[in-house]
Amino acid sequence: MTVKLYIDAIRDAMVQEMRSDPSVFVLGEDIGLRGGVFRVTQGMIEEFGEQRVMDTPLAESGIVGVAVGAAAMGLKPIAEIQFVDFILPAVNQIISEAAKMRYRSNNDWTCPMVIRAPFGGGVHGALYHSQSLEAMFYHIPGLKVVIPSTAADAKGLLTAAIRDPDPVLFFEHKGMYRSIRDDVPDGEHVVPIGQAAVRRVGTDITVITYGLMVHYAMQAADELEKQGISTYILDLRSILPLDRDAIVDAARKTGKVLVVHEDNKTGGVGGEISAIIAEEALFDLDAPIVRLGGPDVPAMAFNASMERFYMLNPAKIADAMRTLAAF
Amino acid sequence: MVDVLMPKLGESVTEGTLGQWLKQVGDPVQKYDSLVEVVTDKVTAEIPSDVDGVLSEILVEQNHTVVVGTVIARITTVDKIPDSIVSVSASSIVVDRQETALKPQKNTKRFSPAVRQLAAMHHIDPLSVPGTGLGGRVTRKDILLAVSTPLVDQSVQKRPATVLQPQAPLSRTFHDQQANDQLLTITPIRRTIATRMTDSSRDIPHAWMMVEVDVTNMVKLREMNKCSFKEKEGIDLTFFPFFMKAVVEALKAFPMVNSSWTDDHIILHKEVNLSVAVATEDALVVPVIHQADRLSVFGLAAAVTNLAARARQNKLTIADVQGGTFTLNNTGAFGSIQSMPIINTPQAAIVSVESIVRRPVVVNSDCLAIRSMVNLCISIDHRVLDGLVTGRFMRYIKDKLEAMDDSTSLY
Numbered sequence: 164m165t166v167k168l169y170i171d172a173i174r175d176a177m178v179q180e181m182r183s184d185p186s187v188f189v190l191g192e193d194i195g196l197r198g199g200v201f202r203v204t205q206g207m208i209e210e211f212g213e214q215r216v217m218d219t220p221l222a223e224s225g226i227v228g229v230a231v232g233a234a235a236m237g238l239k240p241i242a243e244i245q246f247v248d249f250i251l252p253a254v255n256q257i258i259s260e261a262a263k264m265r266y267r268s269n270n271d272w273t274c275p276m277v278i279r280a281p282f283g284g285g286v287h288g289a290l291y292h293s294q295s296l297e298a299m300f301y302h303i304p305g306l307k308v309v310i311p312s313t314a315a316d317a318k319g320l321l322t323a324a325i326r327d328p329d330p331v332l333f334f335e336h337k338g339m340y341r342s343i344r345d346d347v348p349d350g351e352h353v354v355p356i357g358q359a360a361v362r363r364v365g366t367d368i369t370v371i372t373y374g375l376m377v378h379y380a381m382q383a384a385d386e387l388e389k390q391g392i393s394t395y396i397l398d399l400r401s402i403l404p405l406d407r408d409a410i411v412d413a414a415r416k417t418g419k420v421l422v423v424h425e426d427n428k429t430g431g432v433g434g435e436i437s438a439i440i441a442e443e444a445l446f447d448l449d450a451p452i453v454r455l456g457g458p459d460v461p462a463m464a465f466n467a468s469m470e471r472f473y474m475l476n477p478a479k480i481a482d483a484m485r486t487l488a489a490f
Numbered sequence: 491m492v493d494v495l496m497p498k499l500g501e502s503v504t505e506g507t508l509g510q511w512l513k514q515v516g517d518p519v520q521k522y523d524s525l526v527e528v529v530t531d532k533v534t535a536e537i538p539s540d541v542d543g544v545l546s547e548i549l550v551e552q553n554h555t556v557v558v559g560t561v562i563a564r565i566t567t568v569d570k571i572p573d574s575i576v577s578v579s580a581s582s583i584v585v586d587r588q589e590t591a592l593k594p595q596k597n598t599k600r601f602s603p604a605v606r607q608l609a610a611m612h613h614i615d616p617l618s619v620p621g622t623g624l625g626g627r628v629t630r631k632d633i634l635l636a637v638s639t640p641l642v643d644q645s646v647q648k649r650p651a652t653v654l655q656p657q658a659p660l661s662r663t664f665h666d667q668q669a670n671d672q673l674l675t676i677t678p679i680r681r682t683i684a685t686r687m688t689d690s691s692r693d694i695p696h697a698w699m700m701v702e703v704d705v706t707n708m709v710k711l712r713e714m715n716k717c718s719f720k721e722k723e724g725i726d727l728t729f730f731p732f733f734m735k736a737v738v739e740a741l742k743a744f745p746m747v748n749s750s751w752t753d754d755h756i757i758l759h760k761e762v763n764l765s766v767a768v769a770t771e772d773a774l775v776v777p778v779i780h781q782a783d784r785l786s787v788f789g790l791a792a793a794v795t796n797l798a799a800r801a802r803q804n805k806l807t808i809a810d811v812q813g814g815t816f817t818l819n820n821t822g823a824f825g826s827i828q829s830m831p832i833i834n835t836p837q838a839a840i841v842s843v844e845s846i847v848r849r850p851v852v853v854n855s856d857c858l859a860i861r862s863m864v865n866l867c868i869s870i871d872h873r874v875l876d877g878l879v880t881g882r883f884m885r886y887i888k889d890k891l892e893a894m895d896d897s898t899s900l901y
Contacts, residue, residue: 417630419630447604447607448604449605467497476559477559490623490624490629
């Protein structure tokens, strides 16, 4: 075990897999000489050369298209989209090609590809560098969507994603790159995709969340603990597939469920989680399921006040938790 | 009701200390009005209001340190000010929530699916269980409690109310106090200075050295250019930028001096970021000239003039005081001819420039001459630096200063 930053754990997973498997390579904008705009791939071109750490033109559909082709030919590409906001030109490649390759070819062809992309706000990224787009993709069968909240999970889930025979979207909250650090297992470390993790055990309310919001919810729970409210926190880790058993189990623990995500509320992952609970655990509910998400406005603004208005924070989450606990 | 939060005043800043409240409870507040001073690591900033309204609660008092994001005050927005707040005192304020889904249910006979199921399973009548939920609702927990502890009076099952405890003030020691002595409150910036000085003097084994430099020709150079420089550039040409120039060049030549001690490593800083001590009436601030090695004498003069002016107006930003790698101190301005400065952690050394004094000196082996002499005093972190390097470093500065003459360029 070594305490590592979230960003270093991500690089760790890629470097380890590239050392042990020559078919793994990375491609994306400025990831080679520049080491990526966030420095995730720093130092990798020096070790692996430009054939395996490939700087691409600024054309996301090209990046993903190349990755789909390489994956079809048996390589294992890790495509970096510089910000998830820029993934939109590549959506046709992702949804119509990557997600459907196995189905369309009746299992003859697979698409063992990872797309990494930083998402999320709170860092003055404004309109084009703050979005959370996971809800667009969790609707698409054939894809996997992973959003780790700890450095250890980042390494374990990225390793699992690289080894997965099908396309995996790996979303990294950019605010966590250098603010989150924890014990990361040295050497090989795999966290299976599709398994949630219980981060905190409690009896009054359940919070189900993922990404940066896990940390905010933990802080809010610390605060509420002082007021005698005990919180159960489930970190989803994977958005697609969702860990239905863990979700239903978490709901049954307290009967009061708050689903939290930074992404805006309408049509977000929270709706699906609420529906699963309503379908499978109605008679265990002691309060209406509550969703807390970003406001349904087109974008996160640059200026600090408007950004604070948009972003959830531990205080907003604590308020919602307190209200639910009092019900 | 709007919460006022401790803002994040810099990339790595995680907490701040409140200075003076510029508005009091009951004061009307306009959007962008300054509410309170915040002091972080040597910079004072003011937190503006985001809204129009009335300052209704101050939750964190002056001199208390809180983490970024803490609610420090509340403002009642202008469209709904209760009369009780506009008048002087703010007592407790009731917050009304609007979550429609969770509105209290008047009919306490409505039970949640969980309550119905548990009550049926344990054969108890939920109406007989005292409810602790919103509006007296019987909760799942109430049923579980009733099942586990039957026939015990559960009417008193209230949660403790939310109490916001201001953080305890830092410890202080009062010395013997005589009848007529006056007690001064320690301002946040004074306390910051105190903490940092104590840390430095406790953690760093200081060692000292002083060299004497003949700056007669440098003085002439400055006299020669003084008027035209002021005319051309609009700023005064003082002696200080010449010393800065020599020190910066010496730091380039001796990177060991431009370093920091950590328990694992000695960090050699690539950039030369020169901290310059600036005294204001009530405090000492040390703004930083970043990448000072890229500046000419003119550039240094302009940079230090700008920083000193902003320091005296309390207008320094966090970026202005971060990242210094070496400190130059102008004690000569106070008339001092010798000093032993305390190192500005985590730097490895600090140099004081003392007063330039005209006095008789032996020159050309056996002649006396009146020369302009100055003492340069250095304090070093003896964990990082030894006498040998320090001596060479000071010698280098001395040579640079003594080599200046009419032909030295300011640009």
